[in-house]
Amino acid sequence: MSAAQPEVPAGRIAQMRQAFTMTRRTDRALPLYMLLAFLVVGGLFVGLSLWIFGTGVLGIIMSVVLALFGGTLGALIIFGKRAEKAAYAQVEGQIGAGASVLTMLRRGWVTKPAVAFNRQQDVVHRVVGRPGVILVGEGSPGGVRQLLSSERKKHARIVGADVPIHEVVVGRGEGQVPVTKLVKHVRKMKKAIKPAQVTEVVSRTKALDAMRPPAPMPRGPVPTSMRGHRKAMRG
Incomplete structure (x- = not known):
């Protein structure tokens, strides 16, 4: 030692x-x-x-x-x-940037990258925390909206009516959240469920993931996790 x-x-x-x-x-x-x-x-x-x-x-x-x-x-x-x-x-601007940034969320948050993905390289990530289920989309606005709508319906059937489901689109367009402000945006969401419910919701979402083939991450330069970078900054 x-x-x-x-x-x-x-x-x-x-x-x-x-x-x-x-x-x-x-x-x-x-x-x-x-x-x-x-x-x-x-x-x-x-x-x-x-x-x-x-x-x-x-x-x-x-x-x-x-x-x-x-x-x-x-x-x-x-x-x-x-x-x-x-x-x-x-x-910012790289494929999978949202997933990389979301890894900076710490205790109390459970992040699952690429729960949904299409051929156009649009992708949806999932975060579960006190605000409920947060679906984060990256890609073209049209394709991402379709993916988010589909995932919202799938998650609504398993998490229950008392668990809010939020949709966030990463980008700099109208109604979108820049990747530089994504973590702050998620953290500022209003708390709606208790910690015990978070654990239950995570279990239910895992059951949903088990019922479908895992979505592959899109091709291209996927940025590495920023968690290690931030750890280095803290020393």
Whole structure:
């Protein structure tokens, strides 16, 4: 166990370095923003420390320590936000981008990519959570709407009338949700069922999936999960 422990921080540093490199490719101003955050937040901590501890030896020592801590924290926060924005930009427009982004939903959400798919590469993903069943469509507006309508009828027959079914179309057209705002949009949906019902609904949807052949993911460059990218940003 002791031999494996040193690999953990090294792995985290490597992940953060990789995330930084990937982000800088599309965000050249990232180092400047991180430096500004370090200086501004660090300066605020210096002022606060001197106000609390005074200008003596203790005050100077605490100012240096808190400035380094606060500045580093501020820089990491800016890094995380801009890295997440860059990650969204990299997957937007790619086939399966919605499924990739939906993996960022954590505890309390159950995501099933590609529950329905057609030859035109339109695809529907499913998310189950406190708002109920959320069907997320990607592709051409007409094809996606037909898929969503079909899936809504299938899910309505098994989840029950008391479980809401929501439809979301990923895109930048009217009535659509950009992939950059998809997770936030889903999280802001009004809670309508209890946690115990979520478990029951997940079981019922699994039964529905078992009654039909699995839908293959569309051909083309499917972006990798953003969960690992975000984990790297957190360190």
